[in-house]
Structures are given as structure tokens and as C-alpha cells.
Amino acid sequence: MSARKVVIVAHGGRPEALAALTETIRELQAAGFEAVLHDDDLAEAFGDPVDVVRSREGVGDAELVLVLGGDGTILRAAELTHGTGVPLLGVNLGHVGFLAEFDREDxxxxxQRLAAGEYTVEERGVLEVTVTRPGEDEPLRGWALNEATLEKADRSRMIEVAIAVDGRPLSSFGCDGVVLSTATGSTAHAFSAGGPVVWPDVDAMLLVPIAAHALFARPLVVGPSSSLGLEILTTSVSPGMLTCDGRRRVDMPVGSRVEVRRGPQPIRLARLNRAPFTDRLVDKFALPVVGWRQLAASRAAHESPTAGKED
Known part of the structure; x- marks a missing residue:
């Protein structure tokens, strides 16, 4: 019987990741796994099917892909697993690590729990991204787990965009950019642009304008059967740049359009921890779950001269 195969993707530029990689290989081999290190520098290019096939080579027969790094490294590893059905498991070596499942010390x-099969797999929806550019007959197609972000290419000028929902025009305005996000990506770029936090089991897509000059430029949340569209207006003084998950980029000349809808192939995440997403939010953002009055009362009781004394 052949050994169970685990593909490892590590952040190669950090000393702690190299130390974690050595320990990971040792632990996996001791548990009976075949550990294979993947060169995650083989990244996809937007709309290039050859790069997609090359990046996923050798991953399809693995039990899972184990990622050592932060959310950025996990997004790189998602390029390897998208469309293969192989789940990702993240070891957090970053700062926030919403996508990671456990920390280095665990x-x-x-x-051991992987070897015993003590994990579950959940699916996260992705965006299917279609780009149409002036003068090109065929659209370019890509995808994103977190978000597809349209930003101005000229840093000194605004970009003029029109937005649409389900193919129907909704509004237009000047802005620095627009984030089109999944629920998973709501705690990433969309969050920093002022978007809402959406629980990952909500099947939704978000549109979040960045520094928009408009009265009606609030974040939008639509359902799984909807589509979101953006067009760079011919009046725009700046072209754009579309970036998926901070990784795959495509130039967007004036007149270009991008449409996103729910993708047919989700990303699968292995889960060892059954803690609810609320607890993850509190932990990652260090949220104050105790009010200041409770803290003051507790401190006063602790500093009282009679505190800790018996009658």
C-alpha cells in the first residue's frame, strides 16, 4: 500500500518558515506520510491555461496540501488546488491568518490528527472573473478566492467606473478602485476598504468602492445567483489594473469591462478546529469582548485592600 501523499507549500523567504518546513517533513514522515515540497513560484498568470496546468502538476493525487505561512502563502497554494478537489490546510506563520487552521506550536x-483522519473539509466559494477589453474578440477568464480588485493605473488620477448588478446599470462614479469580494475575502482587502465582515458560510458576493467621489457609493452584498459588473468609462482619465487575490494581474484599458459571478469550482479547506467564526474574529482582531465597566470593576476589586483576605 502506497504512503499517503501530502504536498507542502512554504514561504521560502522567512527563517521561521524554513525551520517549520524541516519539522513538518520530519513529523509527516514519522506519521507515515509521503511529504512532497512544491515549488510555489510556479504561479498562474491571469487567463493563461498553460500556466494553470503547470502550477497544479503533481497535486491531484495528494490527500491534502499543507501550507506554511500566512494568508498570502495560502492564496498562492490555492492556485495549486483550485479545480483538483484537494483540500488546503494552513499553518499560520503570518500576522492575522484568517485562512490558516492552526499555529506553529501546534x-x-x-x-497526528491528520494521520488519524480527524479532520473535516469545508468548501469556500470563489469568483469566476471575466475580462473584456477593447479590440479583443475573446474575453480573458480567471478566478479569485478572496477578491478581484480594479484599481487606477495612474496613481495621481481617479478612475471613472460604472457598476452593474445582474447586467443592469446601478451607478457610476470616480474612485481609486473597486473591490469585488467573496465572503471569505470580506476580512481582507474588502474589510480594509470599509466593507462588512461576512460569515464564510454566507453564499454572497461583495462590491466595495475605494475612496469614491459619490453620494451613493456604499458597499453592496448580492446573492449567489447574481453577477457584479464594472466598466471603465471612456471619460476616465486613468486606465485600470485588475488583480485577483493580489497575485494575478491584467491591464484594463479605458473601455474595459469585468464581470464576476460565483465560480463552479470551490476551494476546499481542511479543518481541525471546530471553533465558530465569531471566536476566530475575536482572536485574530483582539476584539474587546469585556466592556470597560467590567474591566474597571474587576480592577477595583483586585486593588481593594481587603481583596484576597479571609474573614
């Missing part, structure tokens, strides 16, 4: 326990 590595040995995590491998």
Missing part, C-alpha cells in the same frame, strides 16, 4: 498535534 504542528505535531496537527500531523
Amino acid at each position: 504542528l505535531r498535534l496537527a500531523v
Whole structure:
């Protein structure tokens, strides 16, 4: 019987990642896994099917892909697993790590639980991204797990855009850009642009304008059967740049259009921790779940001269 195969993707530029990689290989081999290190520099290019095939080579027969790094490294690893059905499991070596499942110090326990099959798999929806550019007959197609962001290419000028929902025009305005996001990506770029936090089990897409000059330029949330569209107006003094997950980029000349809808192939994430998303939010953002009055009362009781004394 052949060994269970685990593909490892690591952030190669950080000393702690290299140390974690050595320990990970040792623990996986001790648990009976075949550990294979993937060169995650083989990244996809937007709309290039050859790069897609090349980046996913050798991944389809793995039990899972184990990622050592932060959310950026996990997004790179998602390029390997998208369309393969192989789940991702993230070891957080970054700062926030919403996509990671456990931290570096829990590595040995995590491998033991993997070996015992004590994990579940959840699916996260992705965006199917279609770009149409002037003078080109065929559209370019891509995808995103977190978000597709249209930003101005000229940093000194605004970009003029029109937005549409389900093919119907909704508004137009000048702005620095627009974030089109999944629920998973609501805690990433969309969050920093003022968008809402959406629980990952909500099947929704978000549109969040960046620094818009308009009265009606609020974040939008639409359902799974809808589509979101953007067009760079011919009056725009700046062209644009579309970026998917901070990785795959495509130039957007004036007159270009982008449409996103729910993609047919989700990303699968392996889960060892059954903690609810609320607890994850509190932990990652260090949210104050105790009010200041409670803190003051607790501090006063602790500093009281009679505190801790018995009658």
C-alpha cells in the first residue's frame, strides 16, 4: 500500500518558515506520510491555461496540501488546488491568518490528527472573473478566492467606473478602485476598504468602492445567483489594473469591462478546529469582548485592600 501523499507549500523567504518546513517533513514522515515540497513560484498568470496546468502538476493525487505561512502563502497554494478537489490546510506563520487552521506550536498535534483522519473539509466559494477589453474578440477568464480588485493605473488620477448588478446599470462614479469580494475575502482587502465582515458560510458576493467621489457609493452584498459588473468609462482619465487575490494581474484599458459571478469550482479547506467564526474574529482582531465597566470593576476589586483576605 502506497504512503499517503501530502504536498507542502512554504514561504521560502522567512527563517521561521524554513525551520517549520524541516519539522513538518520530519513529523509527516514519522506519521507515515509521503511529504512532497512544491515549488510555489510556479504561479498562474491571469487567463493563461498553460500556466494553470503547470502550477497544479503533481497535486491531484495528494490527500491534502499543507501550507506554511500566512494568508498570502495560502492564496498562492490555492492556485495549486483550485479545480483538483484537494483540500488546503494552513499553518499560520503570518500576522492575522484568517485562512490558516492552526499555529506553529501546534504542528505535531496537527500531523497526528491528520494521520488519524480527524479532520473535516469545508468548501469556500470563489469568483469566476471575466475580462473584456477593447479590440479583443475573446474575453480573458480567471478566478479569485478572496477578491478581484480594479484599481487606477495612474496613481495621481481617479478612475471613472460604472457598476452593474445582474447586467443592469446601478451607478457610476470616480474612485481609486473597486473591490469585488467573496465572503471569505470580506476580512481582507474588502474589510480594509470599509466593507462588512461576512460569515464564510454566507453564499454572497461583495462590491466595495475605494475612496469614491459619490453620494451613493456604499458597499453592496448580492446573492449567489447574481453577477457584479464594472466598466471603465471612456471619460476616465486613468486606465485600470485588475488583480485577483493580489497575485494575478491584467491591464484594463479605458473601455474595459469585468464581470464576476460565483465560480463552479470551490476551494476546499481542511479543518481541525471546530471553533465558530465569531471566536476566530475575536482572536485574530483582539476584539474587546469585556466592556470597560467590567474591566474597571474587576480592577477595583483586585486593588481593594481587603481583596484576597479571609474573614
